[in-house]
Amino acid sequence: MSEATRAPIQLLVNASARERRDRLEILTALLAAPGVEPVYRESVLHWPGDHPVYGWFCRVNGCRAARTNTVDLCHLHRADWRTAKQQPGATRREFLRTAQPKVLDLRLMEPPDCRFCPERPSRHLGLRLCLTHFSRWNKVLFRKRDLTYDEFVALQTEALPGYGDCLVAGCVGRADSPLRLCYVHDERYRNDGRPGGAQRPAGWGGDRVVGREPVEITCTAPDAFRHWCRTARPASRAGTVNLLGLAPLVQAEIRFGLLAHAQKAQRSAWPLWHIQAVANLARLRGVNSVLDLLSDPAALAERERRILRETADELRIVYVTEQEAKEAGFLETEHYGIRYKRRSSHFDFTDVPQRWLRDLLWDRVARRLRSPQAPRSPQHIECGRKACVELGVFLTAVAPGGGHDPTVLTADHMRRFVADHNKRAREGLPSLAIRRDGRPMKVTGYTHRQVFNQARSILRDALETGEAERIGLSREFIIALPTARRSERTRSPFPDPVARALADETNLQLLSDRFDPNDMGYRDIWETLVFTGRRASEVTELRLECTSIHRRVPFLWHDQTKVGNLDEAIRIPQRLYERLEQRKQITIERFEDLYGRSPGPRERTGLALFPSPQKNPDGTVAITYSIFGDAFRDWLEALDIGAWVPHQARHIVSA
Incomplete structure (x- = not known):
């Protein structure tokens, strides 16, 4: 975890008892809202097997067995599919249609009552006998007595008293012996080396009756035994997340994290076993x-770290107010009801060295987010942050006191910054503070213009609102920063040799075979860009039902979100129409591979034509332009035809 990410986490940890009580009250109120499913309010969460987010039934139709940790098939069907897919032409969708349901493993459920003793759990699940009656039946078999099972059942006329609940704090089962542990924890206690030395008398075989023949339990270290009972993980149960034994706030935080995760349209899979692992660790x-737990993320498994970080992001929005976020140096767009696509709500400004400059940035972003015309993308936040970081790092090096006192800054300091940054842009030198993958980025004409214009806009805004006068920042310092003029040339169309190379059938096949091994549709995206001249994002975001024929003319329906035109139609060649129809069939087959059925009419309208392979539980999330752009760049390098970008296809007149 980087320092920038760790700072907001440290703001939330080590809370006082009063703060923990306040947080618990907030989460309790949120979880008690009318629209929240009752399951999110329990200490033992029992999920329906067909729950849309946390369902645990095997994907095979009618199978009620629990799926494994990482796939959507139960153990038996997973083994069957591993064998079936070795056959030529085997498909997962056909396997899901023809596979027969399996029986749920009873060991993953709470054991039923003994058929004779309502207060005791069954030790033998098939015979439904408690430990005492099972021991008696074994003696019948061992002595080879001429006694059938039905006759044995008829002789058992007395119901034995139970031993109470299991002593393990996180267990909901009942004890099946005087040691006061359920069968699962009795086994685990023995495997863990019997901490505390609690044990039954030697020779006790389970067939003594409690209350008539008292059983003495010995324990050499009671504190060690109690500690084991307090920290032992609960028994694994299908469809269950057990939060017993956790502090009330920890329980509420996990439940709220589960609720927030379920409300996201774009989310990763959280198997119940992984959620239980987080609870067990807590x-x-x-x-x-x-x-x-996030104070030392290196000590966490990847599955635990992923769940905890997303939970922390959601809790931070609830725990921290706008003003507290400003004091800590970050901003949450959720405080303004905004969540940008494929972006968390959290924006960290702590890398801006001067507090006054960071506050000017924060105030400007907050005002824009509150406005009715709030920006549609997070670029205005990221560009403003980078500009302030670049200016702030320079002032740290050249201004008195590191530039922390705005009253001592003069026009000369700003002119020196302008000269330094102009030189970096002219000579292609590395940036002072802007980094990518941990390395300083080279200052280009684009980054140079962004730094100047964004910093100038933020400082001018402070001048107009009177904030600059309030903090003592001189007007001369602000107006010394000029507007950056556009110096780059616009993208030109592809030259004929490049255009021919990018349209060559052999090269197009190379794009599909080498750079699209998972058949995400990169060639289809590229050909659509060339034939239609649309923006790349308008193509990658196409829906499944994006093509149609009207009066024998094929049309492509798309959203021009940048200019606010939705559901626009454009004529396309028959060749492109047929290619997109083939892509639609591939997308539908992948849906069937996942669910074992065809998408319904309503589902088809929301499905992405080029679905993302990540955080896409229902197929509605499209792949990003950056994923396609990376493959396109690698393709051009393999063709050795120079550096070009997909956007230049907009300048080509299609044949």
Whole structure:
């Protein structure tokens, strides 16, 4: 975890008892809202097997067995599919249609009552016998007595008293012996080396009756035994997340994280076993908040770290107010009801060295987010942050006191910054502070213009609102920063040799075979760009039902979101229409591979033509332009025809 990411986490950890109570009250109120499913309010969450987010039934139609951790098939069907796919022409959708349902493994459920003793759990699930009656039946078999099972059942006329609940804090099962542990925890206690030395008397075989023949339990270290009972993980149960034994705030935080995750349209899969692993870790460490677990992310497994980080992002929005976020140096767009696509709500400004400059940036962004015409993309936030970081780092090096006192800054300091940045842009030198993948980025004409214009806009805004006068920042310092003039040339069309290379059938096949091994449709995207002249994002975001024929003329329906035109139609060649129809069939087959059925009419309207392979539970999320752009760039390098971008296809007149 980077320093920038760690700072907001440290703001939330080590909360006082009063703060923890306040947070618990907030989360309790949010979880008690009328639209929240009751399952999110329980200490033991029981999920329906067909729940749309946390369902655990096997994907095979009618199968009620629990799926494995990483796939959507149960263990038995997973083994069957591993064998079936070795056959030529085998498809997963056909396997899902023809596979027969399996029986749920009873070991993943709470054991039923003994058929004779309502207060005791069954030790033998098939016979439904508690430990005592199972021991008695074994003696019948061992002594080879001429007694049938039905006759044995008829002789059992007395219901034995139970032993109470299991002593493990996170267990909902009942004890099946005087040791006061359920069968699962009895086995685990023995495997863990019996901490505390709790044990039954030697020779106790389970057939003594409690209350008539008292059984003495010995324990050499009671504190160690109690600690084991307090931290032992609960028994694995299908469709269940057990939060017993956790602090009330930890329980509420996990439940709220589950609720927030379920409300996202774009989300990754959270198997219940992985969620239970997070709860077990919190129980083992005895934390007061799940945020405490993120203090040392290196000690977490990847699955735990992923769930905890997303939960922390959602909790930070609830726990921290706008003003507290400003004091800590970050901003949450969710405070303004905005969440940008494929972007978290969190924007970190702590890398701006001077507090006064960081506050000017924060105030400007907050005003724009509150306005009715709030920007549609997060670019205005990122560009403003980079501009302030670049200016702030320069002032740290040249201004008195590192530039932290705005009253000492003069026009000469700004002119020196302008001269330095102009030189970096002219000579292609690295930036002072703007980095990519941990390395300083080279200052280009584009970044040079962004730094000047964004910094100038933020400072001028402070001048107009009177904030500059309030903090003592001189007008001369602000107006010394000029507007950057556009110096780059516009993109030109592809030269004929390049255009021929990018349209050559052999090269197009290379794009499909080498740079699109998972058949995401990069060639289809590229040909659509060339034939239609649309923006790349308008093509990657196409929906499944994007083509149609009217009066024998094929049309492509798309959204021109940049200019606000939705559901626009454009005529396309028959060749492109047929290619997109083939892509539609591939997308439908992949849906069937996942769900074992065809998409319904309503589902078809929302499906992406080029679905993303990540965080896309229902197929409605399209791949990003950057994914296609990376493959396109690698393709051009393999063709050795120079550096070009897909956007230049907009300048080509299609044949």
